[in-house]
Structure formats: C-alpha cells, structure tokens
Amino acid sequence: MPRFLHTADWQIGRQYDRFGPEDGPALAQARLTTVERIAALATELAVDAVLVAGDVFDAQTISDRTVRRLFMALQGFGGPWVMLPGNHDAALAESIWSRARRLNAIPDNVHVLLTAEPLLLAEQGLAILPAPLTQRQTFSDLTDWFDHAPTPLHLLRIGLAHGSVQGILAEDIDSPNPIDPQRAAHARLDYLALGDWHGCRQIDDRTWYSGTPEQDRFKSNGAGQVLDVQIDAPGAAPQVKPVAMGEFTWLQWQRRLQVASDLDALIEELEQIERSSVISLTLEGELDLAGEQRLQAALGRAEARHRVLECQLDGMRLLPTEADIAALQVDGYLDEVVGQLRDMQQADEPEVAREALAILAGLLRERQAGGAAV
Structure with missing residues (x-):
C-alpha cells in the first residue's frame, strides 16, 4: 500500500518585516523548523515519499545560506523528496534551483522536477506526473499532458501541480495558473497533489490542496497541516488524513x-x-x-x-x-x-x-x- 505525504507552499525565506526585528525572524525560522517536523513525521510513518507541490522557496533571490539550510532540514527523512517549482520559485533559465545545483546543496534523494516528464519511483510504487512552472504566470493549463502520458500499469499515477483549479477557487489567489477541475478524471490519476492555495482543501475524491504547513495569514482555511495519503492500489480510492504540523x-x-x-x-x-x-x-x-x-x-x-x-x-x-x-x-x-x-x-x-x-x-x-x- 503506497503511502506518501503531500505538502506545498513552504515559502522558505519569507520575511515578516511588519512584525518587527524580534518577531519577524522567529516567524521566518518557524518555516524551516516545520520542514524538520515534516521530515520527522515522514520517518515516523515510514512513508514512501514526500511530495512538495510548488513554492518551496518564497523568491528567486533567497540567500545561499537559506538554500543550504532548507536542504539540511530534509535530513530527518532518507526517502524520496519530490519537489515542484511553483510561481514563487519557477524553473527559469537561471533560477534558485540552478543556483542550488551549483552550490551542490541538493541531496541525492531529492528529485526536483524541472521538466514535464514522468518520474518513475518503481520501488515506491509511484509514477509522478509533474507540471512545473517555468515562469511565474501561465495562461494555459500545464497539466494537459497528463491525459496522454503513459505510465506502467502497476504504478500509481500521481499528478503534481501548482495553480488554480478553474471555477472553484477565488480569482484573486496568489497564482492564477489554470488547472482543469476534471484533470484527475481525464488523466486517470489516482491522486492530484496541488499547491498554491495556502489552506487545506479537497476538490474531489482524488484532488487536494494540502495548504502551507506553517500558517502565514489570518484565514481560517485549514492551514498548518500536511496530508497523509494512502492508496491501496491503482484505481483505489485515496485515504487522506490531514496532520497538524505548524508551530504558530x-x-x-x-x-x-x-x-x-x-x-x-x-x-x-x-x-x-x-x-x-x-x-x-x-x-x-x-x-x-x-x-x-x-x-x-x-x-x-x-x-x-x-x-x-x-x-x-x-x-x-x-x-x-x-x-x-x-x-x-x-x-x-x-x-x-x-x-x-x-x-x-x-x-x-x-x-x-x-x-x-x-x-x-x-x-x-x-x-x-x-x-x-x-
């Protein structure tokens, strides 16, 4: 029974200047310590992978020190981490991801999906179909290719995307990048892991936003959680359990x-x-x-x-x-x-x-x- 954690919108490096020099840095640090707790939870639950649906970093200009600190925070879980560029950390020609590679900061068990092609984790029973953002905003649905992407029949088909499910989320959300609300059905996905909406939200039986694991806004929308997802076999209904994770x-x-x-x-x-x-x-x-x-x-x-x-x-x-x-x-x-x-x-x-x-x-x-x- 494959089991994974779904999380998104870590936005490492985010600044909280409005709260002053004492509290602002503490809130920024909380985002890193929450990642450490995610790693510990992944090990405790013995999950097969951790999927991060975009906006790992808050901006392309995050310092080298913060980049290194983020990847060091992953050390508590030795299994696969699967990361998708979002609108805040898009896979530009020169991006925070290319800088992280030059720094040799990315561990071997971290898969950064910079291109639209399947990642097969056969040992874990997962075929990941990513829709990485290569610019901050797009006007076409980058998950279109999921519909026709072949994957081995014995592996779960897992979509990973960052954007706005059309007709469901508010138009003024952070990233207007469109996603078809029927994508999971059209692409025969066992699960579609989404990021960008900072609260936890279920779209349908197979489509979820995990929300940010460390709350960062005054909204009662289920932020501060990760999703513990188990799927018995291809075609089986996902069992999704929100797990509280945030510090504040x-x-x-x-x-x-x-x-x-x-x-x-x-x-x-x-x-x-x-x-x-x-x-x-x-x-x-x-x-x-x-x-x-x-x-x-x-x-x-x-x-x-x-x-x-x-x-x-x-x-x-x-x-x-x-x-x-x-x-x-x-x-x-x-x-x-x-x-x-x-x-x-x-x-x-x-x-x-x-x-x-x-x-x-x-x-x-x-x-x-x-x-x-x-």
Whole structure:
C-alpha cells in the first residue's frame, strides 16, 4: 500500500518585516523548523515519499545560506523528496534551483522536477506526473499532458501541480495558473497533489490542496497541516488524513465590549489559547477605568505568552464612572481635564483622548500609592 505525504507552499525565506526585528525572524525560522517536523513525521510513518507541490522557496533571490539550510532540514527523512517549482520559485533559465545545483546543496534523494516528464519511483510504487512552472504566470493549463502520458500499469499515477483549479477557487489567489477541475478524471490519476492555495482543501475524491504547513495569514482555511495519503492500489480510492504540523496559529478576532461580562469572556478566551500564536485583536465598545486596568493586564500577559499580539483599540472608549472619578480624588483643574478628555472621545481624535485618559488615570493611581506627583 503506497503511502506518501503531500505538502506545498513552504515559502522558505519569507520575511515578516511588519512584525518587527524580534518577531519577524522567529516567524521566518518557524518555516524551516516545520520542514524538520515534516521530515520527522515522514520517518515516523515510514512513508514512501514526500511530495512538495510548488513554492518551496518564497523568491528567486533567497540567500545561499537559506538554500543550504532548507536542504539540511530534509535530513530527518532518507526517502524520496519530490519537489515542484511553483510561481514563487519557477524553473527559469537561471533560477534558485540552478543556483542550488551549483552550490551542490541538493541531496541525492531529492528529485526536483524541472521538466514535464514522468518520474518513475518503481520501488515506491509511484509514477509522478509533474507540471512545473517555468515562469511565474501561465495562461494555459500545464497539466494537459497528463491525459496522454503513459505510465506502467502497476504504478500509481500521481499528478503534481501548482495553480488554480478553474471555477472553484477565488480569482484573486496568489497564482492564477489554470488547472482543469476534471484533470484527475481525464488523466486517470489516482491522486492530484496541488499547491498554491495556502489552506487545506479537497476538490474531489482524488484532488487536494494540502495548504502551507506553517500558517502565514489570518484565514481560517485549514492551514498548518500536511496530508497523509494512502492508496491501496491503482484505481483505489485515496485515504487522506490531514496532520497538524505548524508551530504558530494565526488568530484574527473582533470583539465588542459593552458590559463587564464581555470583558470577562475576552480575558477567558485569551487565557485558554494553549499554543503560542500570532494574534490580531480588534476591540470596540467602552470600559470604565477598572475595566481598562483589567484589560491592559490581560493584554500584557497575552503579549508575553504569544509570538505576536497586535491590538487595535481605535474603537474603544474609556468612560470613567462617577465612582472611578471619586476614587481618583481629582478636583479643580484635573477634574476639568478628565471631563474634557471624556468629551474628546466623541470628537475627531477618540484614540488620543482615550490614551491620555488612561495615562492620567495611571498617574493618579501612582500618586495615591505614593508614587510621582501629578
């Protein structure tokens, strides 16, 4: 029973500059360590091969050091790795693949499929039909030749391609390179392993996108997995099992805080996230000073626990209650300032007023505790 892992869109070398010098490099490194976990899984499951359906690298200009590091990350699995050029690492006349060969970085058990011709892995029971991209975008279906390609009858016919299944995926996906939705049937494929869609998605019984094994976008589309595929014999139905693989989960939340129980629920949600994550949190609503203090404490804990916490508070208003103001013991000029800041939150710069009010409240608390004078 041939068994293989289907993965794609590793995009090694991708940069995350938006997250700054501390978190960006850690996210880039996670893509390499995830490859190491794929190699370990392949060995643990004793699969016959690992198929990578394009975009191994994020760009043609990746450094030599990163190229070498990628191929070193494969060492945990000694069986065949089958790699397809995608739109980010297309097989140009001069490409990252030709540079990798000059560096002598590609191990003997790695098959880089740069041309449209079958790769026969007889010992593993697989005949791989690849559709490598030789430029970033094409307007014809590079899988057409699968229909008429002869392969030994006793080997599984496995297609390997990178692009967009027509009429099913959104038109604005990363690579518009077209793929016939009936390709598996027309070409008598036992399985069609696809890349480019960064989420895990089944097209039909024999056609799957594995998605990227390390999530890189705020989308709930099954990213962060590889596919464990078993097929009993030519013509048999594939048995496909998604396996979680990624290091970081990306979460995008929008929450409205109106009453104390809303804040309680948000804090509980943040505390219950078990894995280190990349979190984008947008809040709107209103809080009193006590609620603001609790929120900031919860965000501080979450920021320490997770890889990234982005928090948008533009839609939040800080509304001190009469009890809040009384507790701050403000009078005279400071009382007027607090009132002006409360009013400003209804005007043109609510975020500035909110931050100023929170800072002032903090300073007043420090004064009460014996800190600096206001």
